[in-house]
Amino acid sequence: MSTEVVDMITVIIDGFEVTVPKGTMVIRAAEKLGIQIPRFCDHPLLDPVGACRQCLVDIEINGRAFPKPQASCTIPVEPGMIVKTQLTSAVAAKAQEGVMELLLINHPLDCPVCDKGGECPLQNQAMSTGRSESRFEGTKRTFEKPVKISAQVLLDRERCILCARCTRFSDQIAADPFITLNERGALQQVGIYEKQPFESYFSGNTVQICPVGALTGASYRFHARPFDLVSTPSACEHCASGCSLRTDVRRGKTLRRLAGDDAEVNEEWNCDKGRWAFKYVTAGDRITHPLVRGEDGELHEASWPEALAAAANGLGANRSAVLVGGRVTVEDAYGYSKFARVALNTNDIDFRSRVSSDEERDFLAAKVVGSSTTYRDIDRADAVLLVGFEPEEESPIVFLRIHKQVRKRSLKVTAVASKLSRGNEKLNANFLCVAPGAEADAVTAESLTAQSIILVGERASESAGLLSAVAALADRTGAKLAWIPRRSGERGALEAGAIGNLLPGGRPVSDASARVDVSTVWGADALPTTVGLSACAIIEAVNAGQIGSLVVAGVDPLDGENHHQTLAALKKAFVVSLEIRPSAVTALADVVLPVAAVTEKSGSFLNWEGRARHFEAAVVDSLNRSDVRILSMIADEMNRPIGIPTVKAASKELASLSTWDGARAKFAAAKPAKSISVSGNDALLTSWRRLLDEGTLQQGEENLAATARKSVAVISPKRAASIGVVDGDAVRVSNDNGVIVMPVLVENIHDDALWLPRNSRGSHLLATFGVASGARVTVVKD
Amino acid sequence: MSEIQPTRRDLGLEAVSSKPVVNNGAASFGTQLLGFWVTFRAMFKKPNTVQYPEVKEPTAPRFHGRHQLNRHPDGLEKCIGCELCAWACPADAIYVEGEANTEENRMSPGERYGKVYQINYLRCVFCGLCIEACPTRALTMTNEYELADSSRSDLIYEKMDLLTPLREGMLMPPHPMYPDMNDTNYYKGDVLGSHPSQEVKHD
Numbered sequence: 001m002s003t004e005v006v007d008m009i010t011v012i013i014d015g016f017e018v019t020v021p022k023g024t025m026v027i028r029a030a031e032k033l034g035i036q037i038p039r040f041c042d043h044p045l046l047d048p049v050g051a052c053r054q055c056l057v058d059i060e061i062n063g064r065a066f067p068k069p070q071a072s073c074t075i076p077v078e079p080g081m082i083v084k085t086q087l088t089s090a091v092a093a094k095a096q097e098g099v100m101e102l103l104l105i106n107h108p109l110d111c112p113v114c115d116k117g118g119e120c121p122l123q124n125q126a127m128s129t130g131r132s133e134s135r136f137e138g139t140k141r142t143f144e145k146p147v148k149i150s151a152q153v154l155l156d157r158e159r160c161i162l163c164a165r166c167t168r169f170s171d172q173i174a175a176d177p178f179i180t181l182n183e184r185g186a187l188q189q190v191g192i193y194e195k196q197p198f199e200s201y202f203s204g205n206t207v208q209i210c211p212v213g214a215l216t217g218a219s220y221r222f223h224a225r226p227f228d229l230v231s232t233p234s235a236c237e238h239c240a241s242g243c244s245l246r247t248d249v250r251r252g253k254t255l256r257r258l259a260g261d262d263a264e265v266n267e268e269w270n271c272d273k274g275r276w277a278f279k280y281v282t283a284g285d286r287i288t289h290p291l292v293r294g295e296d297g298e299l300h301e302a303s304w305p306e307a308l309a310a311a312a313n314g315l316g317a318n319r320s321a322v323l324v325g326g327r328v329t330v331e332d333a334y335g336y337s338k339f340a341r342v343a344l345n346t347n348d349i350d351f352r353s354r355v356s357s358d359e360e361r362d363f364l365a366a367k368v369v370g371s372s373t374t375y376r377d378i379d380r381a382d383a384v385l386l387v388g389f390e391p392e393e394e395s396p397i398v399f400l401r402i403h404k405q406v407r408k409r410s411l412k413v414t415a416v417a418s419k420l421s422r423g424n425e426k427l428n429a430n431f432l433c434v435a436p437g438a439e440a441d442a443v444t445a446e447s448l449t450a451q452s453i454i455l456v457g458e459r460a461s462e463s464a465g466l467l468s469a470v471a472a473l474a475d476r477t478g479a480k481l482a483w484i485p486r487r488s489g490e491r492g493a494l495e496a497g498a499i500g501n502l503l504p505g506g507r508p509v510s511d512a513s514a515r516v517d518v519s520t521v522w523g524a525d526a527l528p529t530t531v532g533l534s535a536c537a538i539i540e541a542v543n544a545g546q547i548g549s550l551v552v553a554g555v556d557p558l559d560g561e562n563h564h565q566t567l568a569a570l571k572k573a574f575v576v577s578l579e580i581r582p583s584a585v586t587a588l589a590d591v592v593l594p595v596a597a598v599t600e601k602s603g604s605f606l607n608w609e610g611r612a613r614h615f616e617a618a619v620v621d622s623l624n625r626s627d628v629r630i631l632s633m634i635a636d637e638m639n640r641p642i643g644i645p646t647v648k649a650a651s652k653e654l655a656s657l658s659t660w661d662g663a664r665a666k667f668a669a670a671k672p673a674k675s676i677s678v679s680g681n682d683a684l685l686t687s688w689r690r691l692l693d694e695g696t697l698q699q700g701e702e703n704l705a706a707t708a709r710k711s712v713a714v715i716s717p718k719r720a721a722s723i724g725v726v727d728g729d730a731v732r733v734s735n736d737n738g739v740i741v742m743p744v745l746v747e748n749i750h751d752d753a754l755w756l757p758r759n760s761r762g763s764h765l766l767a768t769f770g771v772a773s774g775a776r777v778t779v780v781k782d
Numbered sequence: 783m784s785e786i787q788p789t790r791r792d793l794g795l796e797a798v799s800s801k802p803v804v805n806n807g808a809a810s811f812g813t814q815l816l817g818f819w820v821t822f823r824a825m826f827k828k829p830n831t832v833q834y835p836e837v838k839e840p841t842a843p844r845f846h847g848r849h850q851l852n853r854h855p856d857g858l859e860k861c862i863g864c865e866l867c868a869w870a871c872p873a874d875a876i877y878v879e880g881e882a883n884t885e886e887n888r889m890s891p892g893e894r895y896g897k898v899y900q901i902n903y904l905r906c907v908f909c910g911l912c913i914e915a916c917p918t919r920a921l922t923m924t925n926e927y928e929l930a931d932s933s934r935s936d937l938i939y940e941k942m943d944l945l946t947p948l949r950e951g952m953l954m955p956p957h958p959m960y961p962d963m964n965d966t967n968y969y970k971g972d973v974l975g976s977h978p979s980q981e982v983k984h985d
Contacts, residue, residue, distance in 0.1 A: 112864035112917045113894045146893075222880035222894045225865045 011081040014088045026072035026083055027055050037085050038096060038125040040103075040211040041163035042073035045267055047172060050074035052103070052163045054125070056095040058084040069095040086129070100130040103161050106141045106186065107212070114159065116213030118226040122161065141186055149179060149190075150198040151706030152218050152276060153207060157189045160214035166190060166206035173269065175403055175426040176200035190214070199707065201396055201691050204275035205268075208258055218703045219276055220256040224248075233260060235605050235613035236274040237327065237598040238697060240485050241397035242607020243270040247278075247599060247618040254278050254599055254618065265375060265607065271396035272704060273691055279700035281597040285581055291592040299592060304633075311591040312637035314574040318548030321348035321538045322498075325554030326485065327697075328627055329603030330492030330612070331650040335628030336553065337497040337504055338642045340532075342524055343635040347500045347509050347532030348547065351493035353555040355772060359468060359670040360461035361501055361534055364483065366667035367471055369494050369506035370659050373453065373482035374609045375401050381453040381480070383412040387443055387470055389457025392423025393691045394486045395608065398455065402427055416442045418686040419714055419755045420748040435752045436684040437774040440469040440672040450478035458485045459688060462773045465672030472669065484608040486689065489554075492606035496654060500532025507660040514660060521657055523643075535560065542569035549574035553595075553627060556696060557584050558767045576634070578627050583696070596624035602647050676776060681723060683715070683733075683754035685769065685777050693760040711763045713742040714755035715779065720746040723781050730782035735775065738768035741782050754779055841925045846908040848926040849901055851944045852919065854968050856960055856976035857952035859889050859945070860920035863896030867912035867921055875905035876912060889955045892965035899941035903929050918969065951975035957982045 007022040013030050020029045025048060027037050040052035056069035062080040069092050072083070086093040104126060111117040143157040164181060167190065171177040178198045182191040192198050207215045229248035234257075236243040244260030257278055259270035290307030291299040302310070322340040324333060333351065340349040352360070378384065378401050391399035405411035406427050413429040415421075416439050420431045434442045440463065448454070454474055460466045474481040485491060497504040507514030515527045533541060541547040543565060550573045557566040570588040577589035586592045600622035604614040628650045635642040644650040678684055692698065692708035713731050715723075725731060731744045733754060740756065740763055749755055757763045758772050765772045790796050832839055841847065852860045863880030881897035889895035912921055931937050948954060953976045959965075960973045960980060967973060 112866055113862055113892060117864070118869075222863065222882050224879070225869065227869060228865070 009077045009079055009081075011077045011079075011083060013083040014085055020077055023076050026057065026059070026070075026075050026077060026081075029077050030057075030072065030083070030085060035085055035087065037072050038100075038129045039073055040121060040125075040161055041165060043165055043168075043209060045173065045269075046165065046168045048074045049164055049168060052161060053099045054096060054103070054129075056092055056099060057086070058089040058092045096129050097131065100126060101135070104130060104134065105136050105138075106158065107161065108140060108142070108158050110159075113222075114156075114213035115216045115221055116210075120213060121211040143189065146216070148218075149192045149215075150200075150203055152272065152703045153198060153203050154216050154218055154221065155190060156214050156216070159212050160190055161212055162188055162190075163211055165209045165211065166215055169202075169206055169209060170198075170200060172407065173400060173404070174200050174202035174205070175407075176202065179206070197707075199709065201271050201273070201392060202269060202400070203707070204272045205259060205270070209268075217256065217276070219279075219701065224250050224255050229255065230618075232616055232618040234599070234615040234618055235488075236270065237488050237605065238271075238273050238277060239395055240488055240491060240608040241266065241271075241395045242488070242605060242609070242611060242613045243274050243397055244613065245270060245274060249599075249618050252619050252621060253282060265609075265611065265613075266397045267400075269397070269400055271691060272707065273396075273698065276701055276704040277698040278599070280697050281580070281599055283581065283700035286597075287579060287581060287586065287592060287594040290594065291586070291589075293590045299586075299589075307591055307593060308633050308637045311576045311593065311634050314590055315344065315549050315551065315576060315634070316638050317574070319348075319546065320344040320346060320549040320551065321533065321541070321547050322346075322350075322551045323353060323535060323538060323553070323555050324349065324351050324493065324498050324551075325353040325556070325559075326351050326487035326490035326493060327554045328489045328493065329598075329601075329647075330489070330496050330606050331603045331647045331654065332553075332627035333489060333493035333498040334496035334504060334650050334654045335631045335642070335644060336493075336551070338522065338644065339551070339631045339635055340498075341503070341518075341527050342522060342642050343631075343638050343640040344551075345528055347528050347530060348538055348541075349498055349532055350500060350535035350538060351490060351498040352535050354458065354559045355462050355561050355766075356458075356535060357461045357464065357670075358534055359464065360458075361499060362665065362667050362670075363461075363467040363471060364494055364499070365501050365506070365508060365665040367474070367481060368483040368491075369502060370610070370664075371481065371483075372610055373480045374611070377453050377480050377482075378402055379405060380451065381405070381411065382449055382451040383414065383453075385443075385446060385448060385452065385454045385473075385479070386413065386415040386417070386424070386429070387439065387454060387456040388416075388460030388463065388466060389455050389484055390417070390421050390423055390688050391455070391484075392421065392426070393688055394457055395484050396691060398484060398608070399423055399427070414446065416446075418684075418750045418753040431748065433748070433750050435675065435750050436686040437463050437673060438675050439463045440465040443469040443473055446473060448473065448477040448479040452477065452479040454479050454481045456481065456483050458483075458490070459773065463673075465670050468667075468669035469672070471667055482608060488605045488607070491608055491610060492604070495606055495610065495659075500534060501665065503527070504654060505657045505659045506664070507662070508665040510665070511662060514662060517660070518657065521653065536562075539566050539569045542573045547573065549576070551576045551578070551631075552585050552589070553578040555585055558764070561766065561771055563766060563770070578630060580624075581696075593630050594624060595627050595630060596622060600624050601626040604651070676774070678752050678776060681778050681780055682776050683719065683779050684752050685765070685771065685773055685775050686749075686753045686755050687758040687765055687772050689758045690760055693757060694764070695759060708760065709757075711742060711757050711760045712745040713740075713763075713779070714745050714747045714749050716749045716751045716753070717746050718751045719754075719779070720744065723779060725781050732780050732782040733777050735769050735771075735777045737770045740765075740768055841927065843925075845925045845927070846910050847924045848903075848929060848939075849912070849944055850922055850924050850946050851896075851899065851941065852922060852946055853948070853952060854891065855951065855974050856980060857948055857957070858891055858955050858959070858968070859895060860918045861896040861899060862890055862892060862894045862918055862920070863899075864894070864917060866915040866917060870911040870915035871906075872909060872911060873905045873907050875902045875907075876900070877902075885958070887956045888958055891959050891963075891968040896941065899944060901939045901944065903937045903939060904934060953980055953982075 010019045037055045039055040050071040055072045057072045060082045145156045146154040149155045207217045228250045234245045234247045243266040244262040246258045248256045289301040292302040292310045294300045324336045413427045415424045415429040416432045432442045503518045557563045575589040576591045577585045578595045580597045599618045602616045604612045632645045733740045865878045868876040877900040879898035957980045
């Protein structure tokens with residue numbers, strides 16, 4: 001990496017000298033001096049456009065003045081430039097006042113009903129820059145309002161001041177150019193393509209950056225004023241991108257979430273899921289009291305001491321294991337990790353409540369834990385290789401970051417997949433089309449440099465040998481490697497040792513000195529020495545009668561393969577479930593303990609970079625407690641205390657353990673599975689979860705669900721011809737376990753493959769087929 | 783390290799001039815008599831006392847009493863739930879939640895109405911800033927001053943307690959707007975009463 005040498009230019013603004021890098025716009029240089037020039041269209045992360053003309057200033061260069069005031073957001077600084085803003089130039093002040101008057105001519109005076117009222121740049125700057133009274137006596141231009149440009153975004157065209165922030169965002173940042181400025185003159189307006197809705201995963205950002213109330217979110221509309229809201233900086237719990245957010249709460253209820261400003265991670269953006277999917281917390285069916293299964297086989301409300309005693313008795317009786325989903329905070333994951341080792345004396349713990357493999361577990365221990373590939377590495381990379389990973393669907397901020405570099409410097413993106421996704425199309429990716437299960441060979445054949453970066457998703461574990469091929473490629477070429485899981489808690493759970501082969505801090509269980517390290521801090525005599533079972537093996541062991549009790553948290557049995565086995569195991573074992581809402585697990589559990597949702601507790605997530613995303617409780621008066629507190633109470637009841645009664649204590653103890661500096665676990669490469677050949681109407685299933693689907697954390701928000709992409713079955717033109725279907729015809733996809741009937745879409749996909757969304761409306765693959773990828777299904781015309 | 787003691791000058795005490803209090807003993811008989819004269823004169827005045835609550839004197843016409851939420855002449859509510867009253871309130875006595883009007887459930891003309899409207903009379907100081915803030919003249923004050931109650935929660939007045947009763951020609955919302963009129967017509971005063979088509983048939 002070379003440090004770039006930047007030319008610096010000194011200019012004088014309002015009599016003050018300021019030195020800024022070449023290419024800086026005058027408005028930014030003024031900001032550096034603390035001089036605020038009014039503006040609407042200007043946004044530091046969007047290309048300058050000079051649409052609103054509000055930022056007019058007087059400029060002279062080397063004694064030659066511009067004849068008229070100039071828009072400071074489009075003029076880069078020059079040597080010898082002297083700028084006079086509205087503060088020192090009467091001409092600039094008058095020009096700005098004139099522009100404001102023109103902007104307000106057609107702007108309706110409906111601030112009392114407008115959501116933006118109280119936090120509106122137009123309102124504020126009309127006060128600072130505008131006249132106190134209007135001279136306009138004509139009739140204002142009106143449009144029909146509001147127009148639904150998507151189920152989630154509403155447009156009031158008469159409020160629009162045509163700054164083009166929304167259209168520029170959609171075009172430049174999100175690469176979803178579905179809204180544009182139509183018509184000309186006084187009738188110019190933001191519009192959507194007639195045939196395509198504003199179907200973007202990032203549409204919420206346009207609401208946030210709109211400097212007037214022209215774009216508003218349907219779910220927040222009319223519900224509050226800025227002064228009602230208590231804002232808390234928080235972190236997003238939906239994916240491993242790790243966006244910083246702002247949560248706005250009114251009287252204990254989250255009303256909206258906005259993207260936070262973090263230049264290193266999400267810049268100023270987030271995705272619609274992070275913005276709008278928060279109502280699952282208040283969806284009504286929260287578990288509020290501990291539940292204990294009585295003699296009659298039903299769950300009954302119980303007091304905390306009663307429930308804790310029941311849990312402690314059940315867990316103490318026989319061999320236990322812990323299944324913790326990938327959504328808990330790192331402090332909670334650490335609690336589960338320590339609880340398993342200290343209270344249950346076992347390494348049988350796994351956070352991967354999804355399709356996973358032992359190869360993946362070894363890969364995580366050897367290559368991922370403690371690694372530090374960052375967003376900055378994407379900015380610097382000469383090429384990006386995507387393996388088992390769809391950035392737009394599975395980690396949208398990674399998508400935005402890659403897209404930024406694709407747009408800026410045509411970053412080379414290569415995707416190894418069976419189907420070309422819309423996201424990869426937008427990244428102009430080189431699509432290496434492989435049959436499901438044959439990815440490893442394509443990865444092995446890839447050539448990269450030490451400046452390249454390999455982004456591998458959690459779905460890579462579904463193809464045997466793929467992670468081995470990725471590791472080998474990284475070793476051979478020196479390319480940076482990053483594992484990007486879908487869930488927000490997986491990286492944190494890995495670092496906290498919520499997995500059978502690792503102790504906290506990436507210490508291998510099999511390493512005696514690593515165990516001593518941990519047992520010293522924990523004050524435990526000895527830690528279990530055998531490497532723990534993985535999630536699938538735990539389920540098998542329960543069904544085989546070797547394990548008698550389970551601690552389960554945040555796990556959906558339908559997220560893994562063979563859910564019948566999982567459900568059977570949950571039925572058979574003594575299950576202690578820590579949950580926020582009733583689920584398939586709580587229905588079978590013997591003790592159910594309510595825990596706090598993300599908005600009600602403090603903690604941190606580690607995003608895919610391993611960067612801590614700390615957050616405080618947004619709803620402060622909740623009675624619910626974080627998982628780690630409840631685990632501590634169970635451990636006390638079992639008389640095997642884990643000694644971390646608070647999130648703070650857990651966080652402090654985890655920090656004191658620091659990361660392991662000894663030898664990493666060795667990675668034994670796995671062999672690729674034999675490729676399955678298909679013929680006739682058989683196809684190999686491939687799938688991924690879409691960003692907006694029927695996930696549990698998206699419940700309760702119908703407007704958001706309505707913007708999800710439509711479920712389709714994707715097949716290649718060759719297959720379409722052979723079974724005689726065209727776009728829109730229904731096909732019947734089946735295997736031994738079930739049938740899915742779905743409209744077909746003919747697209748760029750491997751001839752042997754068939755793609756279905758993994759968990760969308762009408763297409764729940766793991767529930768229906770029991771598998772989600774690489775397996776044989778039959779496709780016929782319905 | 784010794785603590786630094788502020789001087790009189792630091793405290794600004796030198797700028798203040800002070801005068802010692804001097805007690806000159808009892809006032810003269812003439813001065814005392816002058817004081818009693820006021821009391822004596824009042825004995826011959828007509829008493830102001832009224833036998834409240836049997837007798838109630840009218841208040842001054844602009845007396846700041848209990849609030850009232852007004853209606854348009856056809857019965858639709860004037861409140862649009864904009865919360866400007868809550869914003870203006872120096873005592874934080876008003877709580878409002880807005881909601882969108884729909885075709886099936888229209889409470890006010892235009893897009894928005896106040897779903898929740900509460901005034902806490904334990905907090906209200908009857909300053910009337912809320913009335914000044916109201917952009918639709920939905921909120922005004924009556925002359926009613928009898929606002930005592932036996933519990934705190936009863937002194938939080940809900941929207942139903944504050945809404946003016948239906949008068950002649952008004953229909954109980956929700957119901958549609960007057961035919962061929964929009965919210966601007968309502969504000970201009972073009973709607974003078976309800977129209978038969980606005981009646982909603984309840985099953």
